[in-house]
Amino acid sequence: MSTNLTWHESIVSKAERAERKQQKPCVIWFTGLSGSGKSTLANALERALFERGHHCYLLDGDNVRQGLNSDLGFSDEARVENIRRIGETAKLFVDAGLIVMTAFISPFRTERELARNLVEDDEFIEVHVSASLDVCEERDPKGLYKKARAGEIPNFTGIGSAYEAPENPDLLVDTGSHDVGACAEQLVDYLAKKGVI
Numbered sequence: 001m002s003t004n005l006t007w008h009e010s011i012v013s014k015a016e017r018a019e020r021k022q023q024k025p026c027v028i029w030f031t032g033l034s035g036s037g038k039s040t041l042a043n044a045l046e047r048a049l050f051e052r053g054h055h056c057y058l059l060d061g062d063n064v065r066q067g068l069n070s071d072l073g074f075s076d077e078a079r080v081e082n083i084r085r086i087g088e089t090a091k092l093f094v095d096a097g098l099i100v101m102t103a104f105i106s107p108f109r110t111e112r113e114l115a116r117n118l119v120e121d122d123e124f125i126e127v128h129v130s131a132s133l134d135v136c137e138e139r140d141p142k143g144l145y146k147k148a149r150a151g152e153i154p155n156f157t158g159i160g161s162a163y164e165a166p167e168n169p170d171l172l173v174d175t176g177s178h179d180v181g182a183c184a185e186q187l188v189d190y191l192a193k194k195g196v197i
């Protein structure tokens, strides 16, 4: 990091921006196997919050990799950098007063901790989108498990690379047993209980 930089405090505070938006800005970090339902749920939640008048933004794994992180591959180093940039972007959006959702497999506990540590303790909500590998492989919405089984995707999470499930997530959503509507409702209820909305 350059040593000739100074952090400039903005005139309008994060708290003022949050109050104007009538919400508690935070990062809702969805983690789970490919096909567990992260994108589907994050989109359903964004729609539900938007309808209630909230200000949200969804950072989706595939989209970010086509833009901001298009220079990154899937080596361990690149995965860490991928998460760091997403975490920093989410932090900026939180500062702007938004409820930010992120939908990335983020299989490693250390990388999720890294993201958590970028914001205040009460600004990070880890949501484990949980469905068994069998269920996810059966769904295979992008055909990726099929490719991974055929050896075409090395290090695919759940097949060639581990998924470290959160030990103590803020919320666990069981998409293997409940439909999208019920899971989205569970999320909205949780956010209301926590005073986010």
Ligand code: ADP
Residues within 6 Å of the ligand: 032, 033, 034, 035, 036, 037, 038, 039, 040, 041, 103, 139, 141, 174, 175, 176, 178, 179, 180, 181, 183
């Ligand atoms: P991910 O983003 O985790 O890779 P996707 O959201 O792309 O997963 O795909 C999940 C698939 O599972 C979709 O086809 C979705 O319709 C289906 N699905 C079934 N039940 C649920 C549920 N309760 N929550 C989310 N998705 C579900």
